Amino acid sequence: MDPVVLFFLLGVAARLAKSDLKLPEALYETLSIYLLLAIGLKGGVELASQPLLQVAPQAFGVIIMGCALPLLAFPILRRLGGLSQANAASIAGHYGSVSVVTFAVASAYLSKSGIIFESYIPLFVALLEVPGIVVGILLARMNQNRDISWGALAHEIFLGKSVVLLGGGLLIGWACGAQGINPMRGLFFDLFKGVLALFLLEMGLVAASRIADLRRAGTFLLGFGIIVPILFAMIGVGVGRAIGLSVGGTALMGALAASASYIAAPAAMRIAIPEANPTLSIGAALGITFPFNITLGIPLYLHFATWLEQVLPR
Amino acid sequence: MDPVVLFFLLGVAARLAKSDLKLPEALYETLSIYLLLAIGLKGGVELASQPLLQVAPQAFGVIIMGCALPLLAFPILRRLGGLSQANAASIAGHYGSVSVVTFAVASAYLSKSGIIFESYIPLFVALLEVPGIVVGILLARMNQNRDISWGALAHEIFLGKSVVLLGGGLLIGWACGAQGINPMRGLFFDLFKGVLALFLLEMGLVAASRIADLRRAGTFLLGFGIIVPILFAMIGVGVGRAIGLSVGGTALMGALAASASYIAAPAAMRIAIPEANPTLSIGAALGITFPFNITLGIPLYLHFATWLEQVLPR
Amino acid sequence: MDPVVLFFLLGVAARLAKSDLKLPEALYETLSIYLLLAIGLKGGVELASQPLLQVAPQAFGVIIMGCALPLLAFPILRRLGGLSQANAASIAGHYGSVSVVTFAVASAYLSKSGIIFESYIPLFVALLEVPGIVVGILLARMNQNRDISWGALAHEIFLGKSVVLLGGGLLIGWACGAQGINPMRGLFFDLFKGVLALFLLEMGLVAASRIADLRRAGTFLLGFGIIVPILFAMIGVGVGRAIGLSVGGTALMGALAASASYIAAPAAMRIAIPEANPTLSIGAALGITFPFNITLGIPLYLHFATWLEQVLPR
Amino acid sequence: MQTFDKKILVIIGESALEKFLVRDIKPFGAHGYTVMDVRGGGEHGTREADWEGNRSIRMEVICTTDVAERIAEHVLNKYCANFSVTMFLADVSVLRPEKF
Amino acid sequence: MQTFDKKILVIIGESALEKFLVRDIKPFGAHGYTVMDVRGGGEHGTREADWEGNRSIRMEVICTTDVAERIAEHVLNKYCANFSVTMFLADVSVLRPEKF
């Protein structure tokens, strides 16, 4: 298992054992700012050496997927889960969007396994953050005569911390290219894996408490938080293959589809769908899906990708 | 444009777009502590390999300049700006002192342009922080029978964060030399450029709000914040040349003269000249001069230096 | 003198001079989390390449020492110091446990002096944290009919920040081995020395204020805080030699025995022996012993080790 | 020393509300506000500030009884249904009545 | 607007007490609490929060007079002998009495 995952488990164990271990708020904040910027920069640098015209159609396919996923999750949550429209829509939005850290762990896993992938995929991460959230909000507003102040919402969604940092990093990386960013490698690239480990330690502490919250919230979401990501991963793998990504890239698309946002979506949903109970969406996304993905999910999604490659060679 | 400047612009853009992006206070604090220490260490290490007797006269010239600049700024602020004695004196003090980060951006710009400079110049940065502030305070107290408690003031000025860290770093670097500091390169040297970028992101957020403050404060300072730095840069370039610095060093002297302090001076002035309105001094220093210097100013000051070299070869 | 120690002295000087310099709480917290994890990881990685069966008996000897030291300190504090049972027991516990940063400075000193040592000694650091504290608590409860809630205490002691991070780091490092940890070297190994320096700067600020506290608390502890560490160092050196460590390892055992805990012990003692006055234990541990050890103590303890090697060759 | 009676309204709630509260109070006649970061627990469970969604703030507004009550009512109606919010009012006295 | 009288109990003390206070207050009938990190000084010297052992917290509990007094007495007896603690009570009025 990748060492970074062990840091996550250390955090979970410490929390479940009621350890006093607590990372300062400012550190959590700093680590997530760093990860968003670093991933953006890395992707931007790679993008700079890509013919945009080749990436554009892929990006388009990715966005389509981002819009479709919540539409699939919503009925499941509504019918099977019997959740209110607001809660179903909010959770659908979380799962329609993506988790940047899950992506980071997945890339680390692939690199460790010596599997190459399209290095500009962080672009897709940035593109996948927003559509799921927007669709989730629309689902919440569906057949309600209350109208939406799209201005305020767009602000919440596009100017949230994660979009600004990931997008900003992408732009700067793309504008400066590998050589321009080079003097910053020391901070943004060489430390990446270690910072990821530290952040996962914190995430372990956080996730462990979220599970506790969720237990009170009933068992449906426990199943949802594991089964739906697997289904979404299959879709993601299919899309990845359809847009012509390598096996590695296809696996990453699976991980992205399977992941649920815990930075951009919660912030936006709290404002856009206040009547939704955040304990449910966060409990599922952080308490169930995130741990499942970084431990068992990612290897599984790689299997999907390799399997697809075998049954359906190019 | 140097990538670090793009981080600054990202911060400005995020703030103007009213993004929620906000770096934790503790991170801002940490980054500035790091930058002050790292610049000090670097300068100290270089100083260790210099004959002090050769540097001493240069240092003397530099201090003279630090005392002269506020004396030039004061009448401009008083006469043309029609500012109160306290405000004029305080602003003069800010512009008499220097901005460590402007210096860092300038050195980065020179290195990027492949222009060498005297690597012990951080010593001059440390030396330039204090005199401008002291003269500014004297200007405020001029023809007032109220006497000054120099003890308390000296404490404020010499024991402030920036003087202690920059000076302390210089001493430690000088005492240990390159070899002694070597095991710390990883933190203090290899990460420098990246930390600078992160700090500039934060500075962008801060500067953008300062401009808003300043707009309320009238238009004179907008002009002052751009024209005076250019004039000061010419003086700085002249002094740099006079004390026999290389073209690169001369350009750095220009940037230092043009820069306005936003750490040491604001803290000291708030205590020493409380009747001065900090919105004005900070608005000009952070909102106008800092952005101007790191974007357009520094390249311009390098032109001054190269031009002087041509018209007046050694 | 090692540069990191100069950072400590800079902090002390800044504080004694009443400088405004203040590191953010979150930074202090972050640096100590980093150091505990990094030391643990480093030790774990080394441990992974050791035959555990050879280390086990050494570990056993180390634990015995950890239990013995407070039993020696207690009567000195009680008889000579005339301290209350609670205070004597608490202080004995602090000195029975160890200071992770003192260990880090000692290893840095040895590396700088080109003296090799058993690289898995961080294991002993982790093992030495707890026994001293437990014995200290028992000494406080001795001949008191009030019974101890060991459950709660065990929780305080074993789930405190430092044990969890140091132990967790050891486990992860041991589980992943050098190769697994390699991608994290950038953060956890390459930055170590610099982070240690930054932390010592903060420790200097803290220690300087502790001395002030202590001065009010009488002079006995001033002597205790220097003489007892020297005595303990001799014991530590003896134990180190007895369990067959190299000269370097023996010197480190001396430094560990001489060091007093200022993270694990204060937290545990405050809960377990609330009637003890923390000003005394912390004043001695942080205000006297820590500064003495990292400046004069460590070189002295190395002398002990080399001397022992000469008079008693293997 | 002459002092003047005012009210202090304290609003404790999710950090997400901060910018909205800052925006909302002015129109009711509040001249200022003070915010601090807090953690806590109540009917909606514990909010330990261990990640973004879990942070809380405490805002205090010194103003006239009338303004305080109108803000309180506004917050009650607009936010308390969907957000974790605790409010209370208390009597305070100030030296510069025109300031509040 | 109808308001209801309650008490606020404020406990300022060493951070080490936080988890014990959170645990202790519930049985006395407190429905919630708010905690913030503070620094300060008093009889036991200054606590500047410059390292672990030196941090302080400020907890406020809004509750009935009876609950407030019983918690205060408990804290006084259990912690004030050995820990740096400051407590005070004040009158507050709330809109939702059932909440406290």
Add this chain to the structure above:
Amino acid sequence: MQTFDKKILVIIGESALEKFLVRDIKPFGAHGYTVMDVRGGGEHGTREADWEGNRSIRMEVICTTDVAERIAEHVLNKYCANFSVTMFLADVSVLRPEKF
């Protein structure tokens, strides 16, 4: 439970004032103080604590009415002309009157 009436003086202002306030209050007879970092807005604009010059603190001092008023007057005269400061007083009751 017997309680004793005291005053609490709350001073909200620029962080630069902290060390001066800590120094100034003792001579007036304050036995202690508590400080926390805050942000806020008022006549002098918003202070968002986004950099050094923009930080604010909130100090509370529990003491006798007399001491509170004398400190308040001192702060008003010495600092309010040039610094962003907000002050208010409130009634509190304590268990250990000798402490304040």
